[in-house]
Amino acid sequence: MENTLIALEVMGLGMLAIFAVILVIIGIVSVLTRLSRTPSSKEDGRDAPPGA
Amino acid sequence: MDFLLSGIMAITWQQLIMYLIGGLLIYLAIKKGFEPALLLPMGFGAILVNLPFSGVLDQTLQGGIQAHGIIQWLFETTIEASEALPILLFIGIGAMIDFGPLLSNPKMMIFGAAAQFGVFFSLVIATLLGFGLLDAASIASVAAADGPTALLVSQIFNSNYIGAIAVAAYSYMALVPIVQPFAIKLVTTKKERLIRMPYNPRNITKTTRILFPILVTIIAGLVAPMSVSLVGFLMFGNLLRECGVLSSLSQTAQNEFANIITLLLGITISFSMRADQFVNLQTILIMGLGLLGFVMDTIGGVLCAKIMNLFLPQGKKINPMIGAAGISAFPMSARVIQKMALQEDDQNHLLMHAIGANVSGQIGSVLAGGILLNLIPALIG
Numbered sequence: 001m002e003n004t005l006i007a008l009e010v011m012g013l014g015m016l017a018i019f020a021v022i023l024v025i026i027g028i029v030s031v032l033t034r035l036s037r038t039p040s041s042k043e044d045g046r047d048a049p050p051g052a
Numbered sequence: 053m054d055f056l057l058s059g060i061m062a063i064t065w066q067q068l069i070m071y072l073i074g075g076l077l078i079y080l081a082i083k084k085g086f087e088p089a090l091l092l093p094m095g096f097g098a099i100l101v102n103l104p105f106s107g108v109l110d111q112t113l114q115g116g117i118q119a120h121g122i123i124q125w126l127f128e129t130t131i132e133a134s135e136a137l138p139i140l141l142f143i144g145i146g147a148m149i150d151f152g153p154l155l156s157n158p159k160m161m162i163f164g165a166a167a168q169f170g171v172f173f174s175l176v177i178a179t180l181l182g183f184g185l186l187d188a189a190s191i192a193s194v195a196a197a198d199g200p201t202a203l204l205v206s207q208i209f210n211s212n213y214i215g216a217i218a219v220a221a222y223s224y225m226a227l228v229p230i231v232q233p234f235a236i237k238l239v240t241t242k243k244e245r246l247i248r249m250p251y252n253p254r255n256i257t258k259t260t261r262i263l264f265p266i267l268v269t270i271i272a273g274l275v276a277p278m279s280v281s282l283v284g285f286l287m288f289g290n291l292l293r294e295c296g297v298l299s300s301l302s303q304t305a306q307n308e309f310a311n312i313i314t315l316l317l318g319i320t321i322s323f324s325m326r327a328d329q330f331v332n333l334q335t336i337l338i339m340g341l342g343l344l345g346f347v348m349d350t351i352g353g354v355l356c357a358k359i360m361n362l363f364l365p366q367g368k369k370i371n372p373m374i375g376a377a378g379i380s381a382f383p384m385s386a387r388v389i390q391k392m393a394l395q396e397d398d399q400n401h402l403l404m405h406a407i408g409a410n411v412s413g414q415i416g417s418v419l420a421g422g423i424l425l426n427l428i429p430a431l432i433g
Contacts (some may be wrong), residue, residue: 003179006431007188011172014423015165021275021419022412024164028267029158029260036257 066327067156074098086226097322144310146289164412169352169380195345215324279422380417
């Protein structure tokens, strides 16, 4: 039972940590893509893969 | 004449079962096309290591002469001592991944986190079934849907069940087309599966593509330092791909390098499929927990999309099936979602959204592995 309680704690903290990291990455990617849409940086861009 | 019969006389019923399991893995690899690059070497290796007095394992011969076995040596040096093979494979995987669809629609990345739910759910269930925490965490890593991560976690935690974990990790990845549709239909309505999502790709600059692997490594490394070997090598491979000046190295990493590592990994892992360690009730439990983990990963991703839909306006809603693609099994999961979407509506193309979620699953799974490696020892104390 003690192991299960620790596992539940790992579950809570683990999911929290993964979401936190992913949200930070989403934020940074959003900033990067916004910045890279400025005219000066467009020349080194390449197209994303074509959509379906 | 006795020496001619000594091998036959020494066969145990457990070893006979392992020959059948080896044969089954080879059958699945050849006839069904299930992860053949890994299941075939593992299947053949399972036969090799279970032959009595097998020369691929260390043996003490008559007169006390020590003979070294190649598979045991490979295992002890490349997996047990250094975890080198699973980690190095990440360079190849990273070089194969195009993060473009993800960078084009970064919110898809949230599903790479949500679809790791099965990892932690199966951890809890494994402890309820009586496994110790280290073994339970190793078993839970099967649900990361990422073979190298599962191997690394179970090796670092010195699990007794690494053979069963490897077989479960790789065979369930191959069974994604069967497991995921079942789990998705369990928690979605037809109306939800019909939601259309337009795809408007953004221009992703080379600078963004180069900065992405570097920043992800730093962020993940700061939160879960043990994930650095996983995330770092994955992103190193991706940097080789995206930097634009190392195309030869990138091609090598994607092809020859990844092939050599995969070939060695399969046959080396078979060391842990020796009958005395593999044929037991725990193996069946581990296979069941792996299946449960995959189902809960899928449900976690789908429910996350459904929760997001509560806050999104009409026309911007997400097809919940996309959430299921947040597992690491790439590109099988994205293909499954695309196929399911087309079955419901032959004009509903979700592939690029699903690929975005699916590549984020690669990041999510190594993060989940790293977090297990960080949290479990810290909480055990």
